[in-house]
Amino acid sequence: MEYVPVLARWLHFLAGIMWIGLLYYFNFVQVPALKAAGADGTAAGITKHVAPRALLYFRWSAVVTWLAGAALLGANFGSAFTLAKGFAAIGIGSWLGTIMLFNVWVLIWPNQQKILGLKPATDDEKNRARRVALLASRTNMMLSMPMLFFMAGGYTHKAAFGL
Amino acid sequence: MKNPLDSIWGTIISGLVLTVVLYAVVKNFLM
Numbered sequence: 001m002e003y004v005p006v007l008a009r010w011l012h013f014l015a016g017i018m019w020i021g022l023l024y025y026f027n028f029v030q031v032p033a034l035k036a037a038g039a040d041g042t043a044a045g046i047t048k049h050v051a052p053r054a055l056l057y058f059r060w061s062a063v064v065t066w067l068a069g070a071a072l073l074g075a076n077f078g079s080a081f082t083l084a085k086g087f088a089a090i091g092i093g094s095w096l097g098t099i100m101l102f103n104v105w106v107l108i109w110p111n112q113q114k115i116l117g118l119k120p121a122t123d124d125e126k127n128r129a130r131r132v133a134l135l136a137s138r139t140n141m142m143l144s145m146p147m148l149f150f151m152a153g154g155y156t157h158k159a160a161f162g163l
Numbered sequence: 164m165k166n167p168l169d170s171i172w173g174t175i176i177s178g179l180v181l182t183v184v185l186y187a188v189v190k191n192f193l194m
Contacts, residue, residue: 027171088193092185138168145178146185161190 005072012068018061020144022054027141030054031134047116055112062104069097089157093150100140100147107136 030046037043073080073094080091111129114121121129167173 027174083193085194088189092189092193135166135168138174142168142174142178142181145175146182149182149186150189160186161194 005074008068008071008074012065012072015061015064015068018057019065020148022058022061023137023140023144025054026058026137031137051112051116052118055109055116059104059109062101066097066101069094089150089153089161093147093153096143096147096150100143103136103140108133108140111136 030051034043034046037046070077073090076087076090078084079087080094083091110119111133113119114126114129115133165173167177
């Protein structure tokens with residue numbers, strides 16, 4: 001049983017790097033690249049071959065990250081999510097990660113399916129989907145900053161919180 | 164007012180501000 005937290009932490013980091021790495025790829029690379037590609041008519045290469053693959057790993061690594069994180073919290077799961085004494089920092093990190101997982105599956109993925117033509121949608125619906133997906137993705141990028149600050153708590157954070 | 168999440172830098176600054184605010188809340192009220 002002592003191997004469970006070791007493996008859960010490892011998997012949490014591996015999947016988390018993939019998830020947040022792809023989130024930063026979308027925000028720093030793909031969104032501006034699509035804008036430029038749209039201008040010279042080469043966007044299809046990205047929307048047809050790159051974006052669906054990136055979204056596949058993005059949404060499922062989010063699930064694996066959350067599950068491995070829950071396993072890592074183990075018996076402290078409830079204490080973290082209720083922000084119990086001594087668990088507030090990791091609890092805030094856990095809540096931010098959970099909100100981000102919600103955004104991936106409820107806001108980003110269903111709207112990206114419309115944008116990429118994986119689900120039927122009118123032009124109006126596509127335009128609205130673009131706006132919602134962009135704002136949800138940017139929200140996750142914003143949330144990733146405090147999420148990582150609170151998640152990555154170690155000895156340094158004990159000093160930061162005056163413990 | 165323009166939505167700060169419309170730009171990368173607006174998003175990053177919002178993330179930094181949110182980190183500082185949450186840190187202050189946790190340190191002063193939840194620890």
